Amino acid sequence: MDTEYRSLDALGLLREIEGVGRDARRGGYSRHVFDDAERTLRDWFVERARGLGLGVDTDRNGNIWAWWGEPGPGAVVTGSHLDSVPGGGAHDGPLGVVSALDAVARLKRSGFVPARPLAIVVFAEEEGSRFGIACLGSRLLSGAIDPDRAGTLVDASGRTFAEVASDAGLGSFGRDDEALARIGVFVELHVEQGRGLVDLDAPVAVGSSILxxxxxxxxxxxxxxxxxxxxxxxxxxxxxxxxxxxxxxxxxxxxxxxxxxxxxxxxxxxxxxxxxxxxxxxxxxxxxxxxxxxxxxxxxxxxxxxxxxxxxxxxxxxxxxxxxGEVRFDPALRDRLAAALGGVPVLPTGAGHDAGVLAGSVPTAMLFVRNPSGVSHAPEEGADDAAIEAGVAALVRALEELS
The missing domain is CATH 3.30.70.360 (Alpha-Beta Plaits)
Structure with missing residues (x-):
C-alpha cells in the first residue's frame, strides 16, 4: 500500500499546480479542456490519485474517475474540474479537486473504511471556455446534450470537439448510463463565487439552488x-x-x-x-x-x-x-449535510456547476468555501487558508456521513 497520503494536503497540492497555465496577458490562469495546461493537470491528478492507492480510469466523455474500492452502484462521489475561464482564479475548480484528494488522505490516515464505493471525479470542460458549452463533460455523461451537436462544437482555432476528443483518445462520446448508475450521491466543493459567506462571516456553506x-x-x-x-x-x-x-x-x-x-x-x-x-x-x-x-x-x-x-x-x-432551468439541490441531502456540519449557512448561487447538471439524474449537493474578495472569474478570486482548511474538514465530515 502506498503511503503518500500521509503527507498530502490541499494547500500543498495547490502550490504544486500554481505554475500551470499562468496567463501573462490576462493575469490569473487560462486552462482549457485538452490544451497543454489542462492535460498537465490531468496527468498530475492521475499521479496524485494513484499515490493514494485509488484506481483511476477515464470515461467515454473525458471525465476522470479515481476510485476507493471497486466501482459500483451507490457510490459517494465528490470532485470538481481543472479547467478555467480565460484569466481565471487559481481556485475555481481545482479547490474542489485538491480538497477531495486531501479529504480521502485524511480518511485513510484515520483508518476509516467506507461502507460504499467512494470516488473523486474531475469533469471535462466545466467552464465552456474552449467549446462554448459549460459543463460539457457532465452534460454528455447525463445525456443533457446531444453527442452529435457536441461533436460539431468549434473552438477558436476552428477545430471541432470531435476532432480534439479523438486526439485525446476518446472514442464515441455521449450519455453513459453505466457511469451514471454508479453515482449514489454527488457532493461538489467549490470556492464561493460571491460575497455570501463574507457577509455572514462564515467559512463554509451548503448550496441550496442555482439560478x-x-x-x-x-x-x-x-x-x-x-x-x-x-x-x-x-x-x-x-x-x-x-x-x-x-x-x-x-x-x-x-x-x-x-x-x-x-x-x-x-x-x-x-x-x-x-x-x-x-x-x-x-x-x-x-x-x-x-x-x-x-x-x-x-x-x-x-x-x-x-x-x-x-x-x-x-x-x-x-x-x-x-x-x-433553476436547479434546487436535493433538499433531504442539503438538510442532512447542513446538520452534520453543525448548522452551517445554506446559500443559493448564480453560478453554474456540474452538480447542477447532475441534479436532474442523481442526488447532488454543494459545499461553498469563503472567497474573501467576493470576486469571481478573475485573478482576484480565491479562498484564504483558514477557509480552505474548514472546507476540507467539512468535506471529510460529509464523506463520513454519506459513506
Whole structure:
C-alpha cells in the first residue's frame, strides 16, 4: 500500500499546480479542456490519485474517475474540474479537486473504511471556455446534450470537439448510463463565487439552488470597409448593433430584480484597428430567478439589436446555445449535510456547476468555501487558508456521513 497520503494536503497540492497555465496577458490562469495546461493537470491528478492507492480510469466523455474500492452502484462521489475561464482564479475548480484528494488522505490516515464505493471525479470542460458549452463533460455523461451537436462544437482555432476528443483518445462520446448508475450521491466543493459567506462571516456553506441561466450568440453582419476613407453616412458597421446589445443587456437586467445579463465576449471580424468590421459575434449570458424573466431579458436585447441593425443597414440573428432551468439541490441531502456540519449557512448561487447538471439524474449537493474578495472569474478570486482548511474538514465530515 502506498503511503503518500500521509503527507498530502490541499494547500500543498495547490502550490504544486500554481505554475500551470499562468496567463501573462490576462493575469490569473487560462486552462482549457485538452490544451497543454489542462492535460498537465490531468496527468498530475492521475499521479496524485494513484499515490493514494485509488484506481483511476477515464470515461467515454473525458471525465476522470479515481476510485476507493471497486466501482459500483451507490457510490459517494465528490470532485470538481481543472479547467478555467480565460484569466481565471487559481481556485475555481481545482479547490474542489485538491480538497477531495486531501479529504480521502485524511480518511485513510484515520483508518476509516467506507461502507460504499467512494470516488473523486474531475469533469471535462466545466467552464465552456474552449467549446462554448459549460459543463460539457457532465452534460454528455447525463445525456443533457446531444453527442452529435457536441461533436460539431468549434473552438477558436476552428477545430471541432470531435476532432480534439479523438486526439485525446476518446472514442464515441455521449450519455453513459453505466457511469451514471454508479453515482449514489454527488457532493461538489467549490470556492464561493460571491460575497455570501463574507457577509455572514462564515467559512463554509451548503448550496441550496442555482439560478436559471443560458447563453445566446448574437451575430451582426454589415460591410467591412476602410476606417479612414468611408464616410459615416456610407457605413454599415456591425459594431454599433453589438454595442447596443451590451447596453440593452444591462438595462434589461436592471428592470428585473435579482437578474443578471452580461456580454463579456465580442469577436469583430477581421479585427483590425483601421478596419470597419464586416461582422461581429457577441455572447449574451443571462441568469434570473424565473424562466419568464430570463426569456424577457433575451427578448428585450434581441429587439434592441434588431432595431439598431436595421438603422445601420445590417442583419442580426440571436441564437440560443445553451439553457438550464433553476436547479434546487436535493433538499433531504442539503438538510442532512447542513446538520452534520453543525448548522452551517445554506446559500443559493448564480453560478453554474456540474452538480447542477447532475441534479436532474442523481442526488447532488454543494459545499461553498469563503472567497474573501467576493470576486469571481478573475485573478482576484480565491479562498484564504483558514477557509480552505474548514472546507476540507467539512468535506471529510460529509464523506463520513454519506459513506
Amino acid at each position: 436559471e441561466h443560458g447563453r445566446w450568440r448574437i451575430d451582426v453582419r454589415g460591410q467591412g470597409n476602410h476606417a479612414g476613407t468611408t464616410e459615416i453616412a456610407d457605413r454599415r458597421d456591425p459594431m454599433l448593433p453589438a454595442a447596443a446589445a451590451v447596453a440593452a443587456a444591462r438595462a434589461a437586467a436592471t428592470r428585473r430584480t435579482g437578474s443578471r445579463a452580461t456580454i463579456g465576449r465580442l469577436e469583430p471580424i477581421p479585427g483590425g484597428t483601421n478596419v470597419i468590421a464586416s461582422r461581429v459575434a457577441a455572447w449574451l449570458d443571462v441568469r434570473a430567478g424565473s424562466e419568464a424573466d430570463t426569456r424577457a431579458i433575451v427578448a428585450d436585447v434581441a429587439a434592441e439589436v434588431a432595431d439598431a441593425a436595421a438603422a445601420e443597414g445590417c442583419e442580426a440573428t440571436v441564437v440560443e446555445e445553451s439553457y438550464s
